[in-house]
Amino acid sequence: MSHWNRGQEAAFAVFYKRHVKALVRVAFLKTGNPTVAEEIAQDTMLSFYQKRGTPFLNPLGYVNMILKNKVIDYYRKVATQVFVEDIDTLQNQINARNPETELIAKEQDWLLSEAIEQLPKKCGEVFKLRRIEDLSNKEVAIKLGLSVNTVEQHMRRAIRLLSRMGLLLLVYWLV
Numbered sequence: 001m002s003h004w005n006r007g008q009e010a011a012f013a014v015f016y017k018r019h020v021k022a023l024v025r026v027a028f029l030k031t032g033n034p035t036v037a038e039e040i041a042q043d044t045m046l047s048f049y050q051k052r053g054t055p056f057l058n059p060l061g062y063v064n065m066i067l068k069n070k071v072i073d074y075y076r077k078v079a080t081q082v083f084v085e086d087i088d089t090l091q092n093q094i095n096a097r098n099p100e101t102e103l104i105a106k107e108q109d110w111l112l113s114e115a116i117e118q119l120p121k122k123c124g125e126v127f128k129l130r131r132i133e134d135l136s137n138k139e140v141a142i143k144l145g146l147s148v149n150t151v152e153q154h155m156r157r158a159i160r161l162l163s164r165m166g167l168l169l170l171v172y173w174l175v
Contacts, residue, residue, distance in 0.1 A: 030071045126154035
């Protein structure tokens, strides 16, 4: 290691060849996945390599500490991914199968439809095309024969009127 700290890359290559297989074995024992074990071992050696020039009393102990932390990071990442996937799956099941949620959604759709019908004709048309059909301002302008600026003004007016009706939050949540 003293040769490596003095800039001799060959010394690191020797250290790498001597210890990388053991690192892969330990990582495999901890993860059970050979591909992940190899990646963790490579990342460990890379992290150690980036610390070149640092005098280590026990370089192998330091490498083992890096490996341990990489394995912990791996499990944190896996746990987070599983947790997020489980929440998404659970949320989809709740939304899909809950009759109460379906009833509330239908009521909200009806309220929004009624409110849109109360808007001035052009405001309502622009709002439907922008928020329900998801067209751009330019597409709405072409479809209705208006300028983009006029479409933007109608949207601002529609949002202002819906907010006065107490439905602005509903508009943003549903659409």
